[in-house]
Amino acid sequence: MLEFFYVPALSNAKNYDRGVGYFTSNWLRLAATGLAALVANGGTARIVASPKLDREDCAALNQGADARNDPVLRASLQGTIAELEHDLGHDTLSALAWMIADGLLEFRIAIPTGELDGDFHDKFGTFRDEAGDAVAFHGSPNDSEKAFRNYESISVFYSWIDGREAMRVQNEQERFNLIWNNGDINLRVYDLPDAVRRNLIEFTSRTARPYPPPQAEEEGGAVRWEHQRDAVAAFLKAKAGILEMATGTGKTRTALNIAEELEARGEIKTAVVAAYGTDLLDQWHKELVRRTTMPVFRAYERHHEAQSFLNDPDGAILLASRQLLADILPKLRGGAFAKALLICDEVHGMGSPSLVASLAGRLRPFAYRLGLSATPEREYDGDGNRFIEDEIGPVIFEFGLKDAIQKGILCGFDYVELEYEFSDEDRAALAKAIRRYHAKSRAGEAPPIEALYQDIARIRKLSQEKIPPFRSYVREHPEVLQRSVIFVETAEYGLLVQDILMAQHVDFHTYYGDDDRANLGRFARGELGCLVTCHRISEGIDIQSVNNVVLFASARARLETVQRLGRCLRIDPKNTEKRATVVDFIRVEHDDQDDPTGELSADEERRDWFRDLAASKQT
Secondary structure (H helix, E strand, C coil): CHHHHHHHHHHHCCEEEEEECCECHHHHHHCHHHHHHHHHCCCEEEEEECCEEEHHHHHHHHHHHHHCCCHHHHHHHCCCHHHHHHHHHHCHHHHHHHHHHCCCEEEEEEEECCCCCCCCCCCEEEEECCCCCEEEEEECCCECCHHHHCCCCEEEEECCCCHHHHHHHHHHHHHHHHHHCCCCCCEEEEEHHHHHHCCCCEEECCCCCCCCCCHHHHCCCHHHHHHHHHHHHHHHHHCEEEEEECCCCCHHHHHHHHHHHHHHCCCCCEEEEEECCHHHHHHHHHHHHHHCCCCEEEEECCEECHHHHHHCCCCEEEEEEHHHHHHHHHHCCHHHHHHEEEEEECHHHHHCHHHHHHHCCCCCCCCEEEEEECCCCCCCCHHHHHHHHHHCCCEEEEECHHHHHHCCCECCEEEEEEEECCCHHHHHHHHHHHHHHHHHHHCCCCCCHHHHHHHHHHHHHCCHHHHHHHHHHHHHCHHHHCCEEEECCCHHHHHHHHHHHHHCCCCEEEECCCCCCHHHHHHHCCCCCEEEECCCCCCCCCCCCCCEEEECCCCCCHHHHHHHHCCCCECCCCCCCCCEEEEEEEECCCCCCCCCCCHHHHHHHHHHHHHHHHCCCCC
């Protein structure tokens, strides 16, 4: 096939266009004679291939692309057209690089989108000579050395035979042009440097296999992160909804992929990203600046750039505290919403009573609305949940903690249960709270059940009976205090814990509402071994080296527990053997009566959930 088709066709062509599932530079070496003749004819080649490339081929292709704009790098390639046939045969990678640099060969990457979740696996191409005559072909061979050792076949069409043949050739050429120009809705096509920057390249062995490899061979590769691609596809189909993805599984990255995809398709001209908390917003800003060329305006804390965005939102992104949306969105010109994307991180927070009251009807005008959360449902808050679904959308994709641990995206963990009982003061406070609720109920003044739930939960969280078992545990296991985050309900309760930390000579700091944010940075850099906090780093913050969490304060609602667990389950590249530890406190008494909330069994329910999750193993 090489001798009787590819080399003669290339030798007589001025243009060669090729769509192929797998490409390796060995094909160039074998077709060197034909390619050298193509170049001597003043010709060029364009190749669209799947992102499965050999590392060395990818490096050569990328070097050539960089050399187009770098005279020093270009000079270092030291290639001439006269030496092309020799170099393709003997120094293929170098020749490949300077063919790209000289514009003799253009190379792009194609990735299926939408409902397609496999590979770009097409194999077709066209040759066209200076007179305009053309040959089109399609069939089974890839552009690899192995393809010429396989049993393969192609169908060939000639434009000069008759009108029917000419139409077949034209159809193949138009199909290639559509793909090359990113016009096929089932594909996204990237220049190679862009594909490399987006981490889209999947490295293969030197000779690409013509079929998807077994999962065992892809361990740690693209299969691990395929849920992100599935999430993007689900959102592009729905246009509005929530991605329920465990902390650490790439919610931010997935959201940015969606934004880039919509922008590339011309579906959006602007975007608004809403989140809560300076730490999380700063983290978003870092990612937006790194991943997009669009200007990013900020509206939170000391940043007051909303008006600059409102003056000209096209081609720009606004990163805003969600509390400011009610003031900003009414000022956004009406026509902008039709080409706009709204991203709400930690979307459960959008259901707070104040936001429900101020944002009703303000979010639905966005053409695309994306919510992100590990736990989107607000427990005991039907109004908030209805608002989120009405204004942003339902859950359209799920990828939970167990899925993430089993795929090796999050690390496994050991669960430590420390038992305690209520003190007499705790029981008295509990009885008082329940009597107060029933008294109001009999008087027809019963507050929402959430009020009693919160009262009982606070009694549990503030019980000082947790302190003795924790003190005993850390004496035997002081390592649990290193790279640890300790969650307490109040700063006053934190003082009790600090006594234990000081006795163990642990470098720690608190991180409460008024504390210096620099302490979070010190902890992230490893300058502090332990951080004592309330709520401020429960959501969204990525510190990979956190190894342990201690849950003095745990709510019945799964939302808070999942967020806090997520702080210690992120994979740490500097600690490849990482296995986290979760220390929890379980109240073991069963003498409670007349608890209409079920809150008093919350510890046992949480324990059972943790035990099941801790048993998860990577598959």
